[in-house]
Amino acid sequence: MTPPLSLDPAHTRILDVDPLIDDPKTRIVVCCGSGGVGKTTTAAALGLRAAERGRKVVVLTIDPARRLAQSMGIDSLDNTPRRVKGIETVEGADGGELHAMMLDMKRTFDEIVEAHADGQRAEAILGNPFYQSLSAGFAGTQEYMAMEKLGQLRARDEWDLIVVDTPPSRSALDFLDAPKRLGSFLDGKLIRILMAPAKVGGRAGMKFLNVGMSMMTGALGKLLGGQLLRDVQTFVAAMDTMFGGFRTRADATYKLLQAPGTAFLVVAAPERDALREAAYFVERLAAEDMPLAGLVLNRVHGSGAAQLSAERALAAAENLDERGIVDQEAGNVELRTPEEAALTDDTTTTATTPQATATAATTTPAAPPAPAATDQLTAALLRLHAERMQLLAREQRTRDRFAALHPEVAVTEVGALPGDVHDLAGLRTIGDRLAAGSNPAGAV
């Protein structure tokens, strides 16, 4: 049953994103991966592309780069989707809309409280220092709230496609695990004991817990001056009606992720750590029956001159360097270092003496004379190329390793842009590259 091991990149399956985002049955696309690899960028680019191809899309971004958020008009943090202006509909694909929002995790948490508790009770919860610390800082709150928001957006049913970004956690798995952790924590036995020790005390097996309970109350009370514990108890009491709700909601959203209309895209950079994370995630998705659409390999490098190897480029550069030194010696500039000579040559590219270039010509009779400054530039271009080719080779090795491990995963490659992606035009470019599939040569 295992697909054949393949080290040949040509055998890698190609991920075609257009059919995925065009398919009306696709309702949710989740972009995940480890931090900084381009999840937010990919999510926004896919959302834009889908909208321009005629779908009514909402993109839920988490922690986007400031300029990107500004350019999409979603930097105001009001925790609701905003219509993005400036989309350019593809011919014959009318009706598309792009809405986007940036998750505000504290606001989302507050909203859950407000929706589930009456005025006074809600106020008591929101003002509780324990709640404040939990809603702003609990590891996993952001993941839980992202799931929560996704559930809310889906329930509104106003969009035909929801593209979700995931929190910038170190591990892609956190997105799947953290909500359950928080959910079961808020829902858990301990918190119930805290809430009402008497309720569980009757059952025989719970005796121990009661002993533990009083011990804990005592110790923690002493340690924290008793006050934290009281805050927790007040909080728990105030939240009473909501418990169970957390777990149920987390479970419901989790199910949503397993539903047929959901597709996962794992984003990774062609680097060892990022691809290792991606591999973990791929395995986990399979274990959870969550549908993986494929891997987006982001910030891949290419070269238009891939036929020239790093070694040959470096050898040629050295060849030019050596001749440059010969030139300078011949050119009566013995008081200048080569660097200084280069600097003055800058303003007079063509002023090199004919004698000097003639010297160069004699060493390589095959070619016509070239001025020393040009040789120096050419040598630098060749060194730059060699560096690029070495980078390509490293990226290729990490990619091949992933492909050998997971030949079943479809891949699309997105070339690295020289600068950041911070406007719709940049997102469109990324979208085009996403849709171009696996095409390293075209990647720049």
Add this chain to the structure above:
Amino acid sequence: MSRLQVVSGKGGTGKTTVAAALALALATEGKRTLLVEVEGRQGIAQLFETEALPYEERKIAVAPGGGEVFALAIDPELALLDYLQMFYKLGGAGRALKKLGAIDFATTVAPGLRDVLLTGKACEAVRRKTKQNKYTYDYVVMDAPPTGRITRFLNVNDEVAGLAKIGPIHNQAQAVMRVLKSPETAVHLVTLLEEMPVQETSDGIAELQAANLPVGRVIVNMVRPAILDETELALAQGGASRTAIAKSLSSAGLGGARKGGNAERLVTPLLDQAAEYAERHDLEHGQRAVLAESGLPLHELPLLAEGMDLAGLYRLATELRKQGI
């Protein structure tokens, strides 16, 4: 040089790597440093290619000149148990609490409590002395949480104030704050020359300073080598003739310079690569200027193209020494 060196920065910029290199750099010439980890990720063990670190100080490396680097992965649960033991001689009750999940509960439910335990342990190591009344460690280097959380993490007093107004935790928080806000501490920020990390660094500096926490240095990591100098950049961006470049390539043995020849066909892609390089160069230049505005000392560490390993770590440490750390 402050004795507690805290290393923060945007996720993935190289906090763990730089903290380790710094610990090595500070250990040269017979000094002894302690490298502490607070996020339970075993990043140090991975970097030094050793098995997972226990909650126990262990020697993990020797530095040039006979120095030693110790490492400690602080576990908040164990730190709390230690603490309870120290103050209340809890013994078995502590274990029972752990079994119940109470310790887990207490340390996760109140991030401020967890943080005060972590920073408290680091500060204890900073102040610890030997029988000869000398400091046990010359320096303690902390691989700290990322920029987005560092101020809250270090500002334990404020965090805990809302939760524990009296009691030993409260006192502990105050003792920790005295160390953290003193010149004994320096918080360094690691960044890349890219928009998001630089932005985060600027925000982080402002936040730390507003909280009166001592900001130390900015360490720019993974700096790509300069391959084209200003002259060459200017030439590549218009000064040079394409024919001349083709001829130059051809003269270096890369084929024909005539249109369609092997050398000639290299000109466009090579110039494209140079244009990309120029764009990145400009961007990096702009980001450097933003960082310079902070007025903090800037250091740069090279991108090790072959990837990180122990040898690379020593190289980064040497580089830090060279730059006066």
